[in-house]
Amino acid sequence: xxxxxxxxxxxxxxxxxSSFPALKRHASSGTETPEGWILAFDAGSSEYVYxxxxxxxxxxxxxxxxxxxxxxxxxxxxxxxxCNVMCTTDDADDLDTAxxxxxxxxxxxxxxxxxxLGIASITLTNNDSMAADDMCVIKVERDGANAGDxxxxxxxxxxxxxxxxxx
Numbered sequence: 001x002x003x004x005x006x007x008x009x010x011x012x013x014x015x016x017x018s019s020f021p022a023l024k025r026h027a028s029s030g031t032e033t034p035e036g037w038i039l040a041f042d043a044g045s046s047e048y049v050y051x052x053x054x055x056x057x058x059x060x061x062x063x064x065x066x067x068x069x070x071x072x073x074x075x076x077x078x079x080x081x082x083c084n085v086m087c088t089t090d091d092a093d094d095l096d097t098a099x100x101x102x103x104x105x106x107x108x109x110x111x112x113x114x115x116x117l118g119i120a121s122i123t124l125t126n127n128d129s130m131a132a133d134d135m136c137v138i139k140v141e142r143d144g145a146n147a148g149d150x151x152x153x154x155x156x157x158x159x160x161x162x163x164x165x166x167x
Contacts, residue, residue: 079120081122
């Protein structure tokens, strides 16, 4: 058994009708000025996005969501990340009535310099019985209204990665 992963970029995010982060273009001030897309999650409010994908055929177990982010200004405190999972199986689940499993959450201490990369890990113990070949939707939320979210300023989401044990 090995570790597999699915990379989900900010450009692949499904933006909800309300309570969503701003999609922004980010340019480095360094040499060659690399650019990328970020989702800027506000402090003090709850904002979220969805990622939709097919669970790989070699998926066996132990999903962990890794959230790659930076902070626009905060250099102390924690960011509260919640995620939930909805999986549907071929010819078994009604997409009109399917619901996500309970939230998985982590309070992640922000990097001590604004703009530095932080990686928050959430073990998806509530994973809606995720199985190979399921269609899956993962909701990723900064819960800025939660008492555990003490960081000020935007949390800038660069990408999320779903890691799992392969068969």
